[in-house]
Amino acid sequence: MNNGQKQFHRLLRVLLPIVILLGIVIGSFSVSRAQIGAQTAHNYVKATVTAILQDDADGLPFNGSQLVRARLTSGTWKGEEAELSNSNSYQRGALCQEGTKIIALVQQGSDGVISGSVYNYDRTGMLWGLLALFLISLLAVGGWKGAATIYALAFTFACVIFLYLPLLYAGWNGIAASALTAVVVLAASIYILNGWSRKSVCSILGTSLGVCISGGLALLFGSIGHLNGFHMSEVESMVYIANASKLRVGDLLYAGVLISGLGAVMDVSVSMAAAMEEVHAKAPELSPWELFRSGMTVGHDMIGTMSNTLILAYTGSATGALLTIYSYEMPFLQVTGYNSIMIELLYGLCGTIGVILTVPIQAGITAFALRHAKKEFVC
Structure with missing residues (x-):
């Protein structure tokens, strides 16, 4: 096998799977998915805690609750601030301090005020790292x-x-x-x-x-x-x-x-x-x-x-x-x-x-x- 044939086979090993995958992706669009998620105005966004307004957690994880103010760092309202309730429970919430990066579930009321709750810690940085x-x-x-x-x-x-x-x-x-x-x-x-x-x-x-x-x-x-x-x-x-x-x-x-x-x-x-x-x-x-x-x-x-x-x-x-x-x-x-x-x-x-x-x-x-x-x- 000469060098030209080797180069062609290497190129084929790259391109052929891509062609197959494109066919699979295009075929997947033929599957119609029903809308079963909740239709609400809530949005999941990144945020950074700027202040602790109320704190019943006593500095302990999975204990009590908090009310925090956070600056939204992604989504439609990026740059805005919102008051968020934080349940600080086992499956939801986070033990917040100033500077804690979180994922928030927010919505905008008819008066234009943004509010919501702390969903969990923002782990996207850890994941990408x-x-x-x-x-x-x-x-x-x-x-x-x-x-x-x-x-x-x-x-x-x-x-x-x-x-x-x-x-x-x-x-x-x-x-x-x-x-x-x-x-x-x-x-x-x-x-x-x-x-x-x-x-x-x-x-x-x-x-x-x-x-x-x-x-x-x-x-x-x-x-x-x-x-x-x-x-x-x-x-x-x-x-x-x-x-x-x-x-x-x-x-x-x-x-x-x-x-x-x-x-x-x-x-x-x-x-x-x-x-x-x-x-x-x-x-x-x-x-x-x-x-x-x-x-x-x-x-x-x-x-x-x-x-x-x-x-x-x-x-x-x-x-x-x-x-x-x-x-x-x-x-x-x-x-x-x-x-x-x-x-x-x-x-x-x-x-x-x-x-x-x-x-x-x-x-x-x-x-x-x-x-x-x-x-x-x-x-």
């Missing part, structure tokens, strides 16, 4: 590969917003919507990071089968255990949305299992395919069975770490529920009826089983491709 640190770290450590990773992550995020969510909202079966999104994200991410090659094709096939196994197991055992999207913690909001759309609430649990396991399964598949291709390049005389065994050896080391990764990730998201069980010394039978815990177990175990079974699947696919493909192709 953390995001910048993340991107800088990727670029500094990963170089051009880090830049490709950022591109792949942006593509994935866009697919979630413009493909996955619209499909669910439009009434698609949860497994079908998540499977389609997973395949698109998978193919595009591997292509962006590694180009189009025999290794990429093997990784895509192995990952697709692995995530389908996870989703299928979730559907099977969720049905056996009478678990579905109606048992999720956000079910009230989902039902409210479903009343104004075609959303199938019951499918959301299974869709989440398939999507959540995608990253770990893809990591295993790509790593195994790369390792087996390297083994084949160094020892081309190895038989398919010997290549398969080499792949299984690599996979054995990955199973433990990936299984721990998934279980600990789901444990982190269920920490509140686990602490409740521990503190109240709930008996085993009560725990098995605790929806939040059973859902996290379903997510963790089905995702981990998908990772485990991906190892022999990927080893078999890659061994077959390496020994039977007539020649390598790279794009």
Whole structure:
């Protein structure tokens, strides 16, 4: 492959995902969303506290209430001042002092006076700073590969917003919507990071089968255990949305299992395919069975770490529920009826089983491709 062809393939790796994403974005506009938000004159704006007018909080967070004056720093009334009530509670409000940056919910009365309440701290600066640190770290450590990773992550995020969510909202079966999104994200991410090659094709096939196994197991055992999207913690909001759309609430649990396991399964598949291709390049005389065994050896080391990764990730998201069980010394039978815990177990175990079974699947696919493909192709 000459330099001109290499440059063309690199350009294609940048432009082709953009073309696909444009098609997805344009298609998402065909989904009509009903207006279900409250129709009020309230606006969320940034503000900075300039004075504390009343203070019953005693300097303690999540205690008492406050009345503050703040200067609005964004929105229609930028530069104006408003009096804001502050509940200083667990989920809403903030412990305000002069100079505290907040998000305010404001409205303008018929007399022109702007008033409202403190919604929460203004965390946008923290968010942008953390995001910048993340991107800088990727670029500094990963170089051009880090830049490709950022591109792949942006593509994935866009697919979630413009493909996955619209499909669910439009009434698609949860497994079908998540499977389609997973395949698109998978193919595009591997292509962006590694180009189009025999290794990429093997990784895509192995990952697709692995995530389908996870989703299928979730559907099977969720049905056996009478678990579905109606048992999720956000079910009230989902039902409210479903009343104004075609959303199938019951499918959301299974869709989440398939999507959540995608990253770990893809990591295993790509790593195994790369390792087996390297083994084949160094020892081309190895038989398919010997290549398969080499792949299984690599996979054995990955199973433990990936299984721990998934279980600990789901444990982190269920920490509140686990602490409740521990503190109240709930008996085993009560725990098995605790929806939040059973859902996290379903997510963790089905995702981990998908990772485990991906190892022999990927080893078999890659061994077959390496020994039977007539020649390598790279794009």
